[in-house]
Amino acid sequence: MKAISATGVHFTYDDGTEALSGIDFHVEEGEFIAILGSNGSGKTTLINLLVGLIKARAGRIMIGGQAIGELSAEELYQRVGLVFQNPNDQLFAATVEEDCAFGPRNLNLPEAEVQQRVTESLSAVAALPLRGRAIHHLSFGEQKRVSLAGVMAMRPSVLILDEPTAGLDPAGEAQMMQLLKKLNREEGLTVILATHSVDMLPLFANRIYVLDQGRVLQEGPSEEIFCHQEMIDRAKLRLPYISRLMYEMKRHDGVPIDGLPLTIGEAREQLLELIPKELIIAGMGEKRP
Amino acid sequence: MKAISATGVHFTYDDGTEALSGIDFHVEEGEFIAILGSNGSGKTTLINLLVGLIKARAGRIMIGGQAIGELSAEELYQRVGLVFQNPNDQLFAATVEEDCAFGPRNLNLPEAEVQQRVTESLSAVAALPLRGRAIHHLSFGEQKRVSLAGVMAMRPSVLILDEPTAGLDPAGEAQMMQLLKKLNREEGLTVILATHSVDMLPLFANRIYVLDQGRVLQEGPSEEIFCHQEMIDRAKLRLPYISRLMYEMKRHDGVPIDGLPLTIGEAREQLLELIPKELIIAGMGEKRP
Amino acid sequence: MIMHRRKKSARIRRVAAVIATAGILTALPAPAFAMHISEGILPAPWALFWYAVALPFVAWGLRDLRRRSEELLWFKPFVSLVGAAVFLISCMPIPVPTAGTCSHPAGTGLAAILIGPGLTVVVASIALTLQALFLAHGGLTTLGANIVSMGVAGAYVGYGAYLVARHLGLPWAVAAFLAGLLSDWATYAMTSLELAAALHGDGSFSAMLSLILLAFVPTQLPLGILEGFICAGALKFVRSRKPELIRATAAGGAA
Amino acid sequence: MFDLFSDIFTYRDNALARIDPRAKLAIALAALVAVVTAERIVLPLCVFGLCLGTVVGLRIPAKLIAVRLAAPLSIVAVLVVLQTFLTGATPIFAFTLAGWEFTAKAEGLRQGMLLGARVLGAVSVVFLLSVVTPAHRIFQALRWFRLSRNWLEIAVLMYRYIFVLMESAADLAAAQKLRLGYTTKGRALRSFTALAGATIVHSLEQAERTHNAMRLRGYRGVMPFGPLPALGRRDRMILAFCLAGIASARLLEWGAGR
Numbered sequence A, B: 001m002k003a004i005s006a007t008g009v010h011f012t013y014d015d016g017t018e019a020l021s022g023i024d025f026h027v028e029e030g031e032f033i034a035i036l037g038s039n040g041s042g043k044t045t046l047i048n049l050l051v052g053l054i055k056a057r058a059g060r061i062m063i064g065g066q067a068i069g070e071l072s073a074e075e076l077y078q079r080v081g082l083v084f085q086n087p088n089d090q091l092f093a094a095t096v097e098e099d100c101a102f103g104p105r106n107l108n109l110p111e112a113e114v115q116q117r118v119t120e121s122l123s124a125v126a127a128l129p130l131r132g133r134a135i136h137h138l139s140f141g142e143q144k145r146v147s148l149a150g151v152m153a154m155r156p157s158v159l160i161l162d163e164p165t166a167g168l169d170p171a172g173e174a175q176m177m178q179l180l181k182k183l184n185r186e187e188g189l190t191v192i193l194a195t196h197s198v199d200m201l202p203l204f205a206n207r208i209y210v211l212d213q214g215r216v217l218q219e220g221p222s223e224e225i226f227c228h229q230e231m232i233d234r235a236k237l238r239l240p241y242i243s244r245l246m247y248e249m250k251r252h253d254g255v256p257i258d259g260l261p262l263t264i265g266e267a268r269e270q271l272l273e274l275i276p277k278e279l280i281i282a283g284m285g286e287k288r289p
Numbered sequence C: 001m002i003m004h005r006r007k008k009s010a011r012i013r014r015v016a017a018v019i020a021t022a023g024i025l026t027a028l029p030a031p032a033f034a035m036h037i038s039e040g041i042l043p044a045p046w047a048l049f050w051y052a053v054a055l056p057f058v059a060w061g062l063r064d065l066r067r068r069s070e071e072l073l074w075f076k077p078f079v080s081l082v083g084a085a086v087f088l089i090s091c092m093p094i095p096v097p098t099a100g101t102c103s104h105p106a107g108t109g110l111a112a113i114l115i116g117p118g119l120t121v122v123v124a125s126i127a128l129t130l131q132a133l134f135l136a137h138g139g140l141t142t143l144g145a146n147i148v149s150m151g152v153a154g155a156y157v158g159y160g161a162y163l164v165a166r167h168l169g170l171p172w173a174v175a176a177f178l179a180g181l182l183s184d185w186a187t188y189a190m191t192s193l194e195l196a197a198a199l200h201g202d203g204s205f206s207a208m209l210s211l212i213l214l215a216f217v218p219t220q221l222p223l224g225i226l227e228g229f230i231c232a233g234a235l236k237f238v239r240s241r242k243p244e245l246i247r248a249t250a251a252g253g254a255a
Numbered sequence D: 001m002f003d004l005f006s007d008i009f010t011y012r013d014n015a016l017a018r019i020d021p022r023a024k025l026a027i028a029l030a031a032l033v034a035v036v037t038a039e040r041i042v043l044p045l046c047v048f049g050l051c052l053g054t055v056v057g058l059r060i061p062a063k064l065i066a067v068r069l070a071a072p073l074s075i076v077a078v079l080v081v082l083q084t085f086l087t088g089a090t091p092i093f094a095f096t097l098a099g100w101e102f103t104a105k106a107e108g109l110r111q112g113m114l115l116g117a118r119v120l121g122a123v124s125v126v127f128l129l130s131v132v133t134p135a136h137r138i139f140q141a142l143r144w145f146r147l148s149r150n151w152l153e154i155a156v157l158m159y160r161y162i163f164v165l166m167e168s169a170a171d172l173a174a175a176q177k178l179r180l181g182y183t184t185k186g187r188a189l190r191s192f193t194a195l196a197g198a199t200i201v202h203s204l205e206q207a208e209r210t211h212n213a214m215r216l217r218g219y220r221g222v223m224p225f226g227p228l229p230a231l232g233r234r235d236r237m238i239l240a241f242c243l244a245g246i247a248s249a250r251l252l253e254w255g256a257g258r
């Protein structure tokens, strides 16, 4: 079943900016979807529409088979959770624990259940030891994870994240993406993320939507998306570094490479096939993990 | 001559956080330096010390051969300019023009000179057409460039930038780095930038300082820095994607690779030497740019 | 003859005391600390009295808050954030020309224009509690008195000045200037009154009051004017950046 | 620049931090009442010594103690001088300064010292409370004292976002300073005005985003607070013991005054 879908959606801001012009966006349950686009392409606007923060001027938005307008606020927010780009927007309580308990308490759950959800969601994001800490004493990476926990405590089946790795250092970025992968693969959450960083995505997303100036330029699995160099350029994006290397070798140097490797693993495989065995230092090849 | 230097610098925040513990940091005139470190490693603290926003608990900071304490505010800020991470936190005038004119006006320059500086600094960052626009109607990338122009209008000889590419899409990131490179190579500005993104840096920086927990873990040209995998891991960073690929092929697959290529260009050269000529599709090799 | 001498010496004494007080007050780390009546100064009856005066105003503000937040879901976050901003502004040091040191604006005039006087009292009561608890500015025992001077006097005078000025057809910048100026002065007048009432001991109330008022003059006259400029300038800034949000504020219609 | 709340110390673990905030608040209020109603300087000064000693014992940095006590101490000085020379009848000494005659009087001095002692005692009580109790615990305790929920909701949000706004305001002020915005009085005023305006604008924008985030997690106009557990046995005993101590100290003073 479709977890969330937008059909022919248009949106114009009060000042006349046409942020979205005819978006079709469909996500199946359990998918891991990336919305890729440059600054100002409309990612945040689309996300805000999907969670009902703003209303589309035209078009239809469906959540789990129901039109978004038919759902009560409570139903809606237990199905879809949004993690904001800036954790400060979302962490409005004084402590980690109180913040995570905000959502469940709004659902009028008994206190024991609230506490259990807090524990669960904090452990899901590896932030249980932070429980009693004051929000303003957390580091940026910790704040990001705690804000995710606060949303998780609502137990949504669709998790939408606006630039989840923005501002994180490499270690934090990898941790966040692993976390999202785990939530998607193990807990079965549908994950939708908006981003303009291209390098991490291919490893995680089932499908990518490329947005440009309020339109979907292209949609498909990452292998397909990154084949279209001109489309990528038009969207003011770039290929992942690895793909760029492979692309240049294929295009300019005439090296016969199949398709376009996106990850280090794929690139390694293809390159090893091209390099004569006798050049490879003996005894080293074994160590390949 | 040294453009800026810090020797044995310690800094502790009022709450007891020891943010810097014995930093040595030396930059020659005309260099392009990157301060690389994970979240919370002390990059922003170091930068704030270098521009005199906070005072070191111990150690000495010299700007162009003079101790920072001996310089008047006017002298200091015509030598060093700082561009903050979030443009929203440093653009305080109503229009682009007014914002750029803020610094020069505070120097009591005649209006003609002020206007000339505004024109110059805006064209240096490719933002001249934005001159009359209201700040709050600019896109994020435009704001970043305008905030750079505002600092440039002070004509500093040392430009310090805190995460200049944070939040920018790939096109904006490339544009910003090209801009900084131009300012460094053509106008002779000394550029120091703090960042935790590792992929773009090697192409631009003469030297890299790796910071971790308030200490300089290592310092040197990028080729040297990225040879030390354990050091990089300790600093919670990672290798650039290209280097990671080459590193894995060298280490695990035993492919004989010289040193560690950092850029796509270097990697391509090395790989082409390894791939037999007969595998390369005829006629394509010519097109190599 | 004797009468004459006594009168003269009394006058001299008073003038001298004014100068001494002004000297000491302005030599404080920040004269604005004097804006809040410190913990423990007020004797218990006075502390209770000012609590009793402040309470209805706070209650009225809270009623207003409840009524409007029932209609507008965003109202409480809005009031809180404006409150946080005004709190922060009131903690920022500004240079006072005559004192040679830094002082702090009160921000109540600005707050009153943005969220109205009733809610300004509520926000001020929270700000004063936070300052009393965590910054040792003002105090818990003197909270009532401080709410009356900072919140009630500052907010209602500031807001009133703004409305009257607008009704007289003055430009909003002038109105905002007056709001800042008068709210600041009203706060000081009220603080002086509270201090004089509590401290005059066996001396005369009016002598004590005029003394304290005079002691505040060298810093407060200019600080009030600065506050006026800040209020007008900040409002101009907000109007240029967020005209749509100005409309949502208390003085929106008038602004 | 805006080193406002050094509340990091309140998260340190110690015996006082572990006491229930409701008990601590009640004890502090009782101590305040005792101090401001004291008729002699002994009780307030004892409280001052006790609290200051505890704060030092908790190894709160001297700098923070100095910052917190600087303003009250100068107010005490002003009070003593004012009262000594302005009130009372019995002269103790007099001097002439630049042609003016100053007469210090015994009753005034006594009254000034009493007021000063009360200030010191009261300030130190609140200071001690504030270094062993984080703000959110105090808010919790206030809830138990039946304070208006709306007031508390605004207080919680205000407290949280003061820190957020402070960061951007500090950056803004620094950016202005680096472009020489504070080199003369006039510029300082103009820069300051822009800073104030920008802080308000940021707050308005933040309010919108925060409200959105709250809505998405089911906010319906009232912030839900968790239930308050009953006061533990140990805390009840501490509370009773301290209240009894304060009451007897106050009575003792009253008796001595007869």
Ligand SMILES: Nc1ncnc2c1ncn2[C@@H]1O[C@H](COP(=O)(O)OP(=O)(O)OP(=O)(O)O)[C@@H](O)[C@H]1O
Pocket (backbone or CB within 6 Å): A013, A014, A015, A017, A018, A019, A037, A038, A039, A040, A041, A042, A043, A044, A045, A046, A196, B139, B140
């Ligand atoms: N509140 C608003 N009022 C008017 N225009 C807006 C508003 N918010 C966004 N826009 C405009 O709508 C367009 C889409 O903006 P949006 O924020 O959705 O982009 P985005 O893809 O999220 O960009 P980023 O990567 O920078 O976050 C842009 O042109 C932007 O300038």
Ligand SMILES: Nc1ncnc2c1ncn2[C@@H]1O[C@H](COP(=O)(O)OP(=O)(O)OP(=O)(O)O)[C@@H](O)[C@H]1O
Pocket (backbone or CB within 6 Å): A139, A140, B013, B014, B015, B017, B018, B019, B037, B038, B039, B040, B041, B042, B043, B044, B045, B046, B196
């Ligand atoms: N105002 C402050 N008060 C107390 N501690 C602080 C303050 N600012 C930073 N710190 C602490 O000092 C250390 C260094 O922080 P700093 O901001 O310099 O790191 P950074 O390298 O710039 O990190 P990021 O990449 O997240 O910007 C961190 O542990 C941080 O928590």
Ligand SMILES: [Mg+2]
Pocket (backbone or CB within 6 Å): A043, A044, A045, A162
């Ligand atoms: Mg966005």
Ligand SMILES: [Mg+2]
Pocket (backbone or CB within 6 Å): B043, B044, B045, B162
């Ligand atoms: Mg930083």
